[in-house]
Amino acid sequence: MKQSYHEASARKRLLGVLDPDSFVELLPPQARVTSPHLPALDLPVAFDDGVVVGAGALNGRRVLAASEEGEFMGGAVGEVHGAKLTGLLERAVAQKPDAVLLLLESGGVRLHEANAGLIAVSEIMRALLAARAAGVVVIALIGGTYGCFGGMGIVAKCCDVVIMSEEGRLGMSGPEVIETAHGVEEFDARDRALVWRTVGGKHRYLLGDADDLVEDDIAAFRAAAIRALDAARPPTLDNLLAEHAFLAQRLHLFGTCRDALDIWRALGLKTAESVALLDTAGFLEAAEKIRLRG
Amino acid sequence: MDVDTLLHALFLGCCNVAQRGDFISGTASIAAQTISVVGTANRAAIGVELALQLAAEVLRVVREHPGRAILLLVDTLGQRLRRHDELLGINAYMAHLAKAIDLAERSGHRVVSLVYGQAVSGGYIAGGMMADACYALSSAEISVMNLPAMARVTKIPQERLEQLSRTSPVFAPGAENYLKMGALDGIWSGDLAESLRAALQGKSGADQRRARGAERGGRTTAMLVSERVRRDALK
Numbered sequence: 001m002k003q004s005y006h007e008a009s010a011r012k013r014l015l016g017v018l019d020p021d022s023f024v025e026l027l028p029p030q031a032r033v034t035s036p037h038l039p040a041l042d043l044p045v046a047f048d049d050g051v052v053v054g055a056g057a058l059n060g061r062r063v064l065a066a067s068e069e070g071e072f073m074g075g076a077v078g079e080v081h082g083a084k085l086t087g088l089l090e091r092a093v094a095q096k097p098d099a100v101l102l103l104l105e106s107g108g109v110r111l112h113e114a115n116a117g118l119i120a121v122s123e124i125m126r127a128l129l130a131a132r133a134a135g136v137v138v139i140a141l142i143g144g145t146y147g148c149f150g151g152m153g154i155v156a157k158c159c160d161v162v163i164m165s166e167e168g169r170l171g172m173s174g175p176e177v178i179e180t181a182h183g184v185e186e187f188d189a190r191d192r193a194l195v196w197r198t199v200g201g202k203h204r205y206l207l208g209d210a211d212d213l214v215e216d217d218i219a220a221f222r223a224a225a226i227r228a229l230d231a232a233r234p235p236t237l238d239n240l241l242a243e244h245a246f247l248a249q250r251l252h253l254f255g256t257c258r259d260a261l262d263i264w265r266a267l268g269l270k271t272a273e274s275v276a277l278l279d280t281a282g283f284l285e286a287a288e289k290i291r292l293r294g
Numbered sequence: 295m296d297v298d299t300l301l302h303a304l305f306l307g308c309c310n311v312a313q314r315g316d317f318i319s320g321t322a323s324i325a326a327q328t329i330s331v332v333g334t335a336n337r338a339a340i341g342v343e344l345a346l347q348l349a350a351e352v353l354r355v356v357r358e359h360p361g362r363a364i365l366l367l368v369d370t371l372g373q374r375l376r377r378h379d380e381l382l383g384i385n386a387y388m389a390h391l392a393k394a395i396d397l398a399e400r401s402g403h404r405v406v407s408l409v410y411g412q413a414v415s416g417g418y419i420a421g422g423m424m425a426d427a428c429y430a431l432s433s434a435e436i437s438v439m440n441l442p443a444m445a446r447v448t449k450i451p452q453e454r455l456e457q458l459s460r461t462s463p464v465f466a467p468g469a470e471n472y473l474k475m476g477a478l479d480g481i482w483s484g485d486l487a488e489s490l491r492a493a494l495q496g497k498s499g500a501d502q503r504r505a506r507g508a509e510r511g512g513r514t515t516a517m518l519v520s521e522r523v524r525r526d527a528l529k
Contacts, residue, residue: 083516087523114438157389
């Protein structure tokens with residue numbers, strides 16, 4: 001039976017993606033390590049600061065894993081939340097597991113811990129790239145309710161592999177932020193179809209920013225994560241030059257497109273208007289020959 | 295400080311750095327070595343094109359001039375807040391820039407960043423903040439967002455945030471706060487050329503920001519938490 005990844009909690013997602021009974025949490029809620037800044041603002045704390053980290057197994061392989069909880073402050077990164085992710089990635093440098101899984105669901109920097117959150121995201125980025133340079137594959141899974149935005153949208157694209165569901169959203173500035181800055185004519189954050197085709201999983205997959213697109217099902221995410229275990233792309237000069245050529249070409253091809261529909265048509269998707277209606281299998285088939293691959 | 299004044303103070307005329315629009319690049323000579331200069335001006339809002347242009351220059355230096363030091367000049371209002379940038383996947387372009395800078399460091403280039411104007415969130419995090427050694431002029435402003443906007447988003451009264459900012463470096467913008475929290479190696483004033491010479495001689499290595507934040511008392515929890523996650527035995 002399908003179990004929605006989108007609607008599950010961070011813990012449930014993580015336990016469902018990893019091998020049964022394999023997960024051991026580091027700095028669990030019982031350790032009571034909470035935000036030092038939220039009490040000053042009279043805000044409630046969470047005993048895991050909105051992220052679960054630990055070690056487990058995936059298809060019998062040894063992995064480290066983290067899962068962000070959108071229901072606590074939108075998964076935003078505060079000092080403790082960020083330090084848990086950084087510590088996990090540094091543990092990966094030392095222990096060389098077979099992979100690190102990052103189940104990302106975050107609005108980015110936690111504004112209530114502004115400067116501490118920003119620095120924390122920067123520390124995550126450097127630790128993540130150090131892990132990759134050490135030969136550890138880092139896999140991002142994105143399919144939660146709150147999407148993956150802000151600095152964590154950058155973090156996702158620092159990973160070797162990005163796995164998304166159609167319901168997942170990935171970007172940098174959220175629609176509300178853009179609407180606030182430049183008005184509803186620029187980005188109507190309440191136009192769900194527009195939001196979905198601008199930052200949703202199908203668009204990211206067509207553009208090559210998501211490497212795999214799966215159904216909203218915890219088991220489907222697990223299967224994709226297993227497929228990604230040997231997909232390491234270390235951040236070498238050659239790989240970054242190839243990435244550069246790819247991103248330059250993408251900008252060249254679609255730099256003048258105003259809407260995702262224009263991009264999809266330019267890619268050769270004949271039924272661009274009906275993309276929203278396709279189920280995952282039908283969409284993957286339609287996308288197979290035309291999508292970009294980073 | 296404007297770019298020309300800054301370049302003169304840093305290199306006393308010994309530089310060949312051009313500014314085209316918001317993009318700065320070129321070479322300069324200091325302490326008998328040639329370094330590359332890359333950065334942004336005009337409080338640039340960094341969109342997909344500029345992020346790609348910055349990454350191109352960093353990658354070019356890595357490929358053509360192995361080991362050459364790089365000075366990143368930072369003046370940015372952050373990422374460009376346009377639907378078009380989101381449509382094209384600006385986070386991938388920002389990540390690409392971050393990876394290019396990280397690669398330069400890993401390949402033995404000394405990378406030093408200097409905030410000489412503004413440094414706001416996404417523009418700083420993918421660029422200057424990736425440097426091993428981060429500095430700011432005393433006149434520089436570093437922030438996630440200003441206090442009025444923060445008050446609006448968090449629904450916490452601005453007066454309250456201002457009051458808290460007097461005792462905590464966490465909330466308010468400012469180079470001093472980032473120094474206390476360990477994100478800056480130092481704040482420059484006076485002889486900028488001498489400051490840069492000293493910065494270029496530093497050694498790159500592991501991320502020291504949490505340790506410095508703890509030492510300086512501005513950010514004490516991050517170090518403890520990350521060390522426990524890094525080292526704790528599995529139970």
